[in-house]
Structure formats: C-alpha cells, structure tokens
Amino acid sequence: MPVTLKDLMNKPKDAILKGHFACAGCGSALSFRHAIGSVADDIILVVPASCASVYQGSGKGVAFNVPTINTAFAASDAVASGISRAMKRKGKADTNIVVWGGDGSAADIGIATEIGACDRQENILHVMYSNNVYGNTGGQRSGDTMIGARTSTTPKGNKTPRKMVPFIMMANNARYVATASPAFMEDLVEKFQKALSLDGFKFIQIDITCPPNWRADSAHSIKISRLGVQTGIWPLFEWDRETNKVELSRQGKKYEVKENRLPITEWTSLQGRFRGITEEELKHLEEDTERQWNFIRKFL
Amino acid sequence: MVVKQELKSMTGNDAAAYAALFAKPEVIAAYPITPQTTIVENLSNYVDEGLLDAEFIIVESEHSALAACMGAAWAGERTFTATSSQGLLYMAENVFWSGYGRLPIIMPVVNRCLAPGWNIWPDFQDSMAFRDAGWIQMYTKNNQEVFDTVLQSFKISESKDIALPIMPCYDGFVISHTTGQVNLPNAEDAWEFVGPYDDPVIELDVKNPFAFGAMTMPDQYVNNRKDLIAAMERAKKKIIDVHKEFSEIFGRSYGNGLVEPYGDDDDDLSLITIGTMGDEAHEAIDRLKAEGMKVNALRVRSFRPFPEEDIVKFAKNNHKLLVLDRSVSFGNAGQVGIEIESALKRNNVDTPVKKLVRGIGGEDVPYSKIMKDAKEALKE
Amino acid sequence: MTEGPSQPILYPVEGVAGKTGEWRTFYPVVDPDLCIKCNICWKYCPDNAIYPADREKDQPIKYDYDYCKGCGICAEECPKGAIKMVPQGE
Numbered sequence: 063m064p065v066t067l068k069d070l071m072n073k074p075k076d077a078i079l080k081g082h083f084a085c086a087g088c089g090s091a092l093s094f095r096h097a098i099g100s101v102a103d104d105i106i107l108v109v110p111a112s113c114a115s116v117y118q119g120s121g122k123g124v125a126f127n128v129p130t131i132n133t134a135f136a137a138s139d140a141v142a143s144g145i146s147r148a149m150k151r152k153g154k155a156d157t158n159i160v161v162w163g164g165d166g167s168a169a170d171i172g173i174a175t176e177i178g179a180c181d182r183q184e185n186i187l188h189v190m191y192s193n194n195v196y197g198n199t200g201g202q203r204s205g206d207t208m209i210g211a212r213t214s215t216t217p218k219g220n221k222t223p224r225k226m227v228p229f230i231m232m233a234n235n236a237r238y239v240a241t242a243s244p245a246f247m248e249d250l251v252e253k254f255q256k257a258l259s260l261d262g263f264k265f266i267q268i269d270i271t272c273p274p275n276w277r278a279d280s281a282h283s284i285k286i287s288r289l290g291v292q293t294g295i296w297p298l299f300e301w302d303r304e305t306n307k308v309e310l311s312r313q314g315k316k317y318e319v320k321e322n323r324l325p326i327t328e329w330t331s332l333q334g335r336f337r338g339i340t341e342e343e344l345k346h347l348e349e350d351t352e353r354q355w356n357f358i359r360k361f362l
Numbered sequence: 363m364v365v366k367q368e369l370k371s372m373t374g375n376d377a378a379a380y381a382a383l384f385a386k387p388e389v390i391a392a393y394p395i396t397p398q399t400t401i402v403e404n405l406s407n408y409v410d411e412g413l414l415d416a417e418f419i420i421v422e423s424e425h426s427a428l429a430a431c432m433g434a435a436w437a438g439e440r441t442f443t444a445t446s447s448q449g450l451l452y453m454a455e456n457v458f459w460s461g462y463g464r465l466p467i468i469m470p471v472v473n474r475c476l477a478p479g480w481n482i483w484p485d486f487q488d489s490m491a492f493r494d495a496g497w498i499q500m501y502t503k504n505n506q507e508v509f510d511t512v513l514q515s516f517k518i519s520e521s522k523d524i525a526l527p528i529m530p531c532y533d534g535f536v537i538s539h540t541t542g543q544v545n546l547p548n549a550e551d552a553w554e555f556v557g558p559y560d561d562p563v564i565e566l567d568v569k570n571p572f573a574f575g576a577m578t579m580p581d582q583y584v585n586n587r588k589d590l591i592a593a594m595e596r597a598k599k600k601i602i603d604v605h606k607e608f609s610e611i612f613g614r615s616y617g618n619g620l621v622e623p624y625g626d627d628d629d630d631l632s633l634i635t636i637g638t639m640g641d642e643a644h645e646a647i648d649r650l651k652a653e654g655m656k657v658n659a660l661r662v663r664s665f666r667p668f669p670e671e672d673i674v675k676f677a678k679n680n681h682k683l684l685v686l687d688r689s690v691s692f693g694n695a696g697q698v699g700i701e702i703e704s705a706l707k708r709n710n711v712d713t714p715v716k717k718l719v720r721g722i723g724g725e726d727v728p729y730s731k732i733m734k735d736a737k738e739a740l741k742e
Numbered sequence: 743m744t745e746g747p748s749q750p751i752l753y754p755v756e757g758v759a760g761k762t763g764e765w766r767t768f769y770p771v772v773d774p775d776l777c778i779k780c781n782i783c784w785k786y787c788p789d790n791a792i793y794p795a796d797r798e799k800d801q802p803i804k805y806d807y808d809y810c811k812g813c814g815i816c817a818e819e820c821p822k823g824a825i826k827m828v829p830q831g832e
Contacts, residue, residue, distance in 0.1 A: 067785055071794060080790055080806065081757035086765065086813035092788035100740050108433075120577030123755030129566045131436055132575035133429065134455045140426030144389055144441070145431020145566065147417035151388045151439055157568060175429070178422030247785055273813075281814025281827070284786050481793035525747035563746055573752045582750065589748030 065252040070096050074103035075127060082125035084117035087280025089244045089270025089287060090191040091117055094162065096247055097189070097254040102128055104143055105158040108186075110138035110172055113197045122243040136172040138163055139179035142186040150185075158187065158258050165192035165206035168267075169225045173205075180234045180263040187257050187264040190227060193272030201275035208295075209350055210343035212335045213275070219343055223350040228267050231358055232301050237262030240300040243269050245288035246313045253300060253311075262303075269296040277334025286332050292321040294351050297358055308361035318355060326351070364613035365696040367545040374505045374537035377544050378444065378470045378530070379404035379510035381629050387442035387468070389417045389434035391427040395449040396482045397534035398472040402444060417469035424449035427647055428456040428469070435465035436574065438565030440520065440558075444612070446534060447474035447488045454492075456573055460527045461496025462590065465573065466520040467527040470512055473637070473688075474534040475723050479576075483724020486637065486689035489614050490697045495594070496590050498528040499666040501642040504630035505542035508532050510614060511663075516556045517604045524593055524600050525563040533638045533688075535724070547612060555611055594667045619659070625651075625658030627679035633659040633732065634673075634685040636698055639721060645729035651735055655705035657736055662698055670705045677706050684739040686732070688721045695719070716742070757809070762789065766812030768827040770805060775825035783816035783825065792816065801830035 077098040084091035090113055098105060107130040109115055115132055119125045133141045138161045146159045168176055168190035176188060194201040195213050203213040205225040212219055228239045238257050242250035250268065257264035271287050273280040290296035291314045298314030301307070316322045326348060332334035339347075363593045372380070379401045382390070390409075392402035408414035413669045417434075427443045434441040445453065450471055460467055475481040489499060498518060509531045519528040519664060564574075578586075605619025616622045624644050635643045638719050640661030650657045660676050662669065672704065677683060687696020694700055699717030706713060716739050721727040763769075779795035783803060791810035795803045802824075817825040 070785060076790065077754045079754055079758070080809040081759050081762050082789070083759045084788060086788075086811035087793075087815055088788050092786065094789055095788065096785075106566050106568065116577060118573060118576050119752065119755075119758030121582075121758075122578045122752075123753070123758050124573040124576050124752045125756075125758045126573055127571055127754040129568060129571045130573040130576070131433070131566070131652050132573065133432075134459055136425060137429035137432075137456060137459075140391075140421060140429030141433040141436075143419055143421070143426075144391070144430035145437050146433075147419060148434040148437030148439040148441075149431075149566075151417060152437070174422055175426050178426055181422070182419065191809070244786075279814065280811075281574075281818040283788075283813065283815050284819055344798060462750075463750050522746055564749065571754055573754075575750050576752050578750050578752075586748050586750050593747060 063252070063255065065248040067248065070247065070251060073099040077102040077126070077128055079125045079127055082117050083119060085274050087271065087273040087283035088117065089272070089283055090114065093191060093244045093250060093268050093270060096251050098128060098160070100251050100255060101158050101258060104156065105160055107131070107220070108133060108138045108142040108145065108159065108161045110163040110167040111135040111198060114162055116198055135167055136175050138167060138172060139186065139188060141157045143179050143182065143184040159185070161186060161188040163190060164197055165190055165194060165204050166196040166257050169205040169227050173298065177230065177234050179237050180231055183237070183262045185261055187266065189266050189268060191268045191270050193270055193275055195272070195275050197272055197275055205265070209346045210336060210339045212337070219339065223353070226354060228265065231265040234305065236265050237303050238264045238301070241267045241269065241296065241298055243287045243291050243296055243298060245284050245291065246298065249311055251314060275335070278332055282332050284331065289324065289329040289332070292317060292324045293326045293329045294355065295329060297354055299358060301361060306361065308358050309314060320352070365547055365611055367547045368610065370544055371541050371548050372505065372544050373400065373541055374508045374532055374667065375400040375472065375539065376404060377505045377509035378512045380546060381509050382442050383408050383414050384515060384549050385516045385556045386414065386440070386553065387416055388430065388439040389419065389441045389445040391419045391421050391430040393421050393424050393427045393449065395424070395446050397474055398444045398446045398470070401470065424453040427451040428460065431467045432456060432460050433463055435467055436566055437565060438562030438595055439515065441467055443470065444470045446472045447476055450488045450492065453474065457492050457497065458495045462586065464525040464563065464590065465527055466525060468512070468515045468519055469527065469529050471529045471531045472538045473531055476562060481723055482534065484536055485722045485724060486531070489529060489531045490689040493666055493697065496526060497666060498526050500530050500532060500664050501637045501662065502532045503638050503661060505537060506544050507616060508537060509544050509546065510608060510612070512609055513552060513556060514604050518597065518600050520563065521560050521600055522561060522563055524597050526593055526597060536638050537555045553603040555608065556685065579686060597667045598669065616663055617741040618672065620664040621676070622661040622663055622673045623658065623676065627658065629656040629658045629680060630675070631657045631682050631684055632680045633736060634662065634683055634698065634702060635659060635685050636665065637688055638724045639688060639727050640684050642729045643732055646732035646736060649729065650733055655740065665698065668701055673702055673705050674709045674711055677711050680713060682739065683713060683715045684736060685715060685717050686735070687717065687719045690719045691720065761808045763808045763810050765829055766810065768812045768814060769807065769810065769830055770812070770816050770825050771828050772803055773824045774802040776822050778822055780821065783820055786815050786819050793829065
C-alpha cells in the first residue's frame with residue numbers, strides 16, 4: 063500500500079513522546095517516530111544496547127509509548143523469538159514484534175543471534191538503523207563502517223568495507239529484506255508496513271545520519287541521507303524470498319546506473335568523519351559501492 | 363493420602379525431562395551441551411510425539427536459549443531450558459539479567475567442569491560462579507530428587523512473592539547419565555501439584571505499555587535490588603512450604619527442604635556436603651559408626667538462598683564441622699565452606715569448621731575417601 | 743492479587759529529558775506568508791516539535807518551542823525557504 067504524507071499523519075497514537083534524549087537531527091528517532099508510529103497500537107519493541115536504549119529515556123520514565131523490552135547487546139533477536147512464540151501461545155500472533163537496534167548489534171555482536179532467528183524463520187521484524195559506528199559508546203568502528211570513515215577507533219580512516227548485513231540476511235533465507243532512508247520517509251514506512259504484513263523473519267536496514275559521530279551539521283541530517291542514495295552509497299531496494307528478486311525502490315532506481323550517481327564527494331564533504339580522506343580511499347569507497355551494486359544486480 | 367506412583371528406571375536427565383513434561387512449559391529453548399543434552403532431546407521427542415504442546419525453539423547458542431526464555435517470561439508464559447558448564451558461562455549476562463529482572467525461569471544446570479582443558483565430568487564450579495546472580499540454587503543428590511526438585515522449582519520460581527529464576531543443579535554423568543530408580547507420579551497428579559502459571563509475575567500488554575530495563579537511576583536500582591534481597595529471604599520459607607506440600611502428596615522429603623540431616627546431633631564430627639557427595643556421605647557415616655565413631659551429616663540442598671538459620675542451629679548442636687565442597691573460589695576456599703564459616707562467626711557460634719575441596723574435575727569421591735577425610739578431621 | 747516484584751520498569755512520559763528546547767543554540771522562525779503548508783518540515787522533525795499546517799484552514803506550521811532542539815532540519819528542507827534559524831537570544 064503506497065504511503066503518503068497524509069498517511070504519516072494518521073498514526074494510532076504517538077510512538078515516541080516529545081522531549082526524548084535523541085541528539086538533535088537524529089535519523090533514528092525520526093524513523094522511529096513514523097515507522098513505529100504507524101503501528102503504535104499493536105507492537106512490542108525489543109531494544110538491544112544501542113542509541114535507542116539511551117534516547118528512550120531514564121530516571122523518571124521513558125519516551126517510548128509502546129511496550130519495550132531492553133536487552134543485552136547480543137540478545138535482542140532471541141528475546142524477540144521468545145516473545146513471539148509466547149504471544150503465539152496466547153493467541154496473539156498478530157501482535158507485531160520488532161527489534162529496533164543499531165549496527166553494533168545487528169552487524170557485529172548480535173549477528174549470530176540475528177541469523178539464528180532468521181534461520182528459524184521467527185515471525186519478527188529486525189530493524190537495523192545504521193550510523194556505521196557504535197553510536198551509544200561514542201562512535202567506534204563497527205562491522206558496518208565503510209572504507210575511509212574516521213571513527214574514534216580508526217582515527218586515520220577505516221580500512222575495511224561494510225559488512226552488508228542485508229545480503230547476509232538474504233543468504234540466510236529471510237522472508238523479506240529492504241533498505242530505507244529517512245530522506246524518503248513514505249518509502250521507509252511503506253517497507254516497514256509491508257514487512258509486518260508478511261510472516262517470517264524480516265529485515266530492514268535504515269541508513270541514518272548521525273550528526274555528532276559523523277561530525278555533520280544536524281540541519282543536514284536529511285540532506286546527507288538523501289545524498290547517500292543519490293551517490294549510490296545507499297542502494298535503496300527490496301528483496302522478497304518468494305520471487306528471489308530485488309526490486310529497486312522508485313527514488314533510488316536511477317542510481318543503479320553509475321553515470322547517474324552524484325559524486326561521492328558531495329556526500330563525504332558534508333561529514334567531518336571524512337575529513338582528510340585520500341584519493342585512494344575515495345577510489346576504494348567507490349569500488350566498494352560498485353561491489354554492493356554488483357551483488358544486487360544478480361537479483362534484478 | 364500419598365498419590366500412586368510407579369517405580370521406573372531412568373537417568374537423572376530423564377527425570378528432569380519428565381518433571382518439565384508434567385509442568386507443561388509453554389516455551390522451551392533448546393541448545394545442546396554435554397551432559398545436559400538428553401534433557402532437551404527428550405523434550406523434543408515429547409513435543410514431536412504430541413505429548414507436550416509447547417513452542418520448542420532450537421536456538422543457536424546458550425546466550426540465546428536464556429534470552430528466548432526471558433522473552434517468554436516477559437510475555438507471561440511458563441518457560442524452561444537447561445544448560446551446563448561453558449553454556450552457563452556463555453549465557454552469563456542473561457543469567458544476571460533474569461535474576462535482577464525477577465523473571466521466573468526454570469533451568470536445570472547439569473554441573474560440569476569448566477575448561478580448559480575440556481572436561482565433561484562433574485564439579486560445581488559452573489553454578490557456583492553464578493551464586494551472586496539472584497537465582498535460587500538447589501543441589502540434588504540422586505535421580506529421584508532431580509525429578510522432585512525440578513517439579514517443585516516451577517512452584518517456587520513462579521510464585522509472585524518470590525519471582526526469581528531457579529537452577530536445580532546436579533552432578534553431570536553421576537546423576538544425569540546414570541540409571542536409577544525414580545518413583546514417578548502420573549502426569550495429572552504432577553500437574554495438579556504444579557498448576558498453571560495463571561497469575562504471571564509480569565506480562566507484556568500492548569494496551570498498557572511499559573519499558574523494562576531502560577536506563578535507571580541509583581535510587582530505583584537500589585530499590586529493585588533490596589526487593590531481590592527480601593525475595594531471597596522469603597524464598598527460604600517458600601522452599602520449605604513447597605517441599606512440605608510435595609512430601610504430603612508424593613510421600614518423599616529431604617530434611618526440611620533447605621537442608622537434609624543424617625544421623626543424630628551432638629556427635630564428634632559432622633560432614634557438611636552438597637550434591638551426590640551427600641549420598642556418599644551417608645554410606646561413609648554408616649561405616650564410620652560401625653567402626654565406633656560418632657559422626658553425622660548435613661546436606662545443603664538450597665545454597666541460594668543460603669540456609670543460614672538451619673546451618674547455625676545445626677552447628678550449635680554439634681562439635682566439629684567438616685565441609686566438603688565440590689568447587690573452589692580461587693584465592694579463598696570452597697564456597698559452601700566459606701559461607702558456613704562466616705555464618706557461624708556472624709552468629710557467634712564457635713563450632714570449629716574444617717574446609718576441604720573434593721571431586722574437582724570430576725574426580726571420584728567414594729565413601730572410602732570421605733571416611734579417610736573424616737578420620738583425619740577427628741584426629742585433629 | 744499478590745503484589746509483584748520490584749522490577750526495573752518505567753512508564754511513558756512526555757519530557758523525559760526535560761524541556762529539550764533548552765538544548766538549542768538556534769531556534770526556527772517560519773514566515774507564515776511563505777509557508778505553503780506542505781508539512782515537509784513536520785515530516786522531518788525528529789522531535790515532533792512542529793504542529794502541522796492545515797491547508798483547509800489556511801494555517802501555517804507552528805513550533806513547540808518547549809521541545810524544539812534547534813537541529814535546523816526544517817529550515818534546510820523547506821522547499822520555499824520559509825524557515826530561518828535565528829541564534830538563541832536574538
């Protein structure tokens with residue numbers, strides 16, 4: 063069902079209340095607002111250690127207006143599996159069970175758990191919002207950090223390409239895999255709802271801007287997310303196990319063609335984490351971007 | 363009126379699996395590790411044969427096994443898993459998470475040595491390493507007691523005024539894989555005793571959202587822990603009460619449920635034991651008495667909560683204690699010995715305590731060895 | 743019914759981080775004449791600090807300055823340049 067801006071205004075209730083702890087310009091909090099908001103009346107959230115654990119709140123209450131279980135870093139998908147099965151026992155299999163965590167858990171420490179739940183075809187949706195670092199602890203390199211990115215543990219630039227978790231989930235028999243960007247919010251919510259309408263293990267990667275760790279102007283949060291798609295760095299697509307085909311998303315389709323992409327420097331120049339990036343690193347980054355697209359092309 | 367039961371031959375793991383079968387958990391997480399594996403294998407057979415209607419989640423690690431059980435507990439459903447040794451260590455953060463989180467989870471720990479080197483035989487180093495995690499720990503001496511204790515565990519853990527996860531512990535191989543006689547009640551009587559988990563400690567509800575385990579200030583954190591301490595204290599009476607109810611229905615008892623004495627008070631030496639060494643100690647006691655020595659024994663059944671009052675009372679009525687631990691806190695001594703000594707000191711009881719560590723690495727502890735230790739202690 | 747255990751549970755509450763408007767160093771100001779009531783700014787506000795415009799009532803957007811963190815996304819994304827970021831105190 064195509065989602066319009068008007069649809070975004072029709073939430074059952076606010077999923078995240080005002081006055082939360084997210085940094086100014088946080089792409090994750092924005093995505094939470096609309097995605098979780100769209101199903102806020104029938105959802106159980108499982109949150110591993112992540113930025114969401116913190117922006118949720120503390121002390122006197124929480125900003126999340128939906129049932130939320132906070133878990134240890136690597137545990138979220140297993141906890142979600144237990145909740146999902148228990149809800150099934152209660153005759154409430156329709157309740158949406160969503161893991162909402164960062165790339166630290168989904169790409170690194172929690173990946174075995176995630177793949178395990180995927181392999182068992184648990185009826186849960188795992189949303190990985192990626193800022194390409196361990197954001198909660200101050201921006202250390204994660205498996206999802208790309209070449210050339212300066213992080214607090216790769217001050218001279220990360221040497222390895224991204225892990226590409228969506229491809230890992232495709233290979234492990236997920237039911238549905240998609241990437242999304244908050245710059246294309248209607249598309250993001252549409253994918254989110256589509257995923258929830260399917261049975262089995264669904265995975266969505268949202269590429270979010272992280273102003274503090276990327277040393278970017280918070281005002282550019284959406285602009286950077288948009289440029290990520292327009293430079294080809296963030297392929298926007300959906301993959302369905304039934305067809306085993308990738309469908310490129312409307313707003314990102316044209317960037318499959320290398321010539322249509324904006325220069326990567328338009329994206330890197332807005333982020334302090336790429337200050338000092340060398341020509342060679344940029345070249346590697348471009349090659350790695352093409353590597354991602356080559357993988358995707360196999361499924362077109 | 364004790365219910366009808368049938369004497370059957372089965373291993374300790376079979377007994378644990380039967381207790382789980384009769385208690386009808388809704389969600390079971392399964393991961394293999396020697397010597398616990400046959401528990402989950404039995405349960406998978408029961409599920410496949412239609413004897414047990416449960417969600418059986420074959421997880422990819424022990425960390426996930428306990429996480430899945432926690433998920434089920436948060437949703438308000440009865441849940442069960444089992445582990446040993448490295449598996450228990452691998453799920454460590456979740457062990458603390460569920461203890462501190464006050465989630466009723468029943469998880470037998472089939473005790474096995476910790477690596478390196480690889481060693482599948484029993485000692486209690488694994489479960490002892492988690493005595494600080496807020497779990498109830500009970501140590502059993504034979505296959506019959508495994509069945510009885512696992513069944514009782516559901517009632518203890520899920521009780522709203524307790525709400526603590528529980529690990530019934532028993533020696534790997536000596537109990538888990540050794541065939542013994544178990545008086546097995548029928549499924550209906552066992553279910554009648556346990557009952558459904560219909561007043562859950564916690565239950566996720568989309569209509570009434572709450573966040574569990576979000577960032578917490580010291581004052582709330584401290585309140586949570588204080589309540590945990592109080593619950594552990596209440597657990598002593600709960601264990602005794604459940605044990606009493608059990609013994610009236612099924613005709614078996616183990617002391618008062620917290621500790622099991624053997625012999626009379628006021629002897630020259632008392633052996634304090636835990637696990638199967640407790641059973642061997644009875645044999646040793648009988649033989650030592652036949653040789654004219656005045657000896658008795660006390661088996662610690664509940665280690666968490668620590669049965670301080672019972673231990674102190676016992677020590678007051680006896681002259682010398684010899685504690686045999688099957689684990690050791692490196693840098694100090696065997697954990698049961700340390701805690702008994704400090705309890706006596708705290709209560710101004712000056713009965714001398716000798717602490718020994720036996721059976722580490724699965725080393726055999728037959729009655730002959732126990733007798734030797736006892737004789738030496740008597741001489742000192 | 744027996745009272746349950748004391749668990750680490752918190753309930754939803756507005757303003758859990760206080761009045762996050764206090765975080766700002768810049769605040770957004772909308773020119774109501776330029777606002778075309780497209781609500782793109784409303785869409786992109788991570789803090790839900792914008793009351794949406796109403797085309798039918800010809801009402802432009804309004805700010806909830808209690809919770810606006812001054813991130814500047816709205817000003818950046820407004821297709822008509824109707825929003826300016828003004829330094830706090832001016």
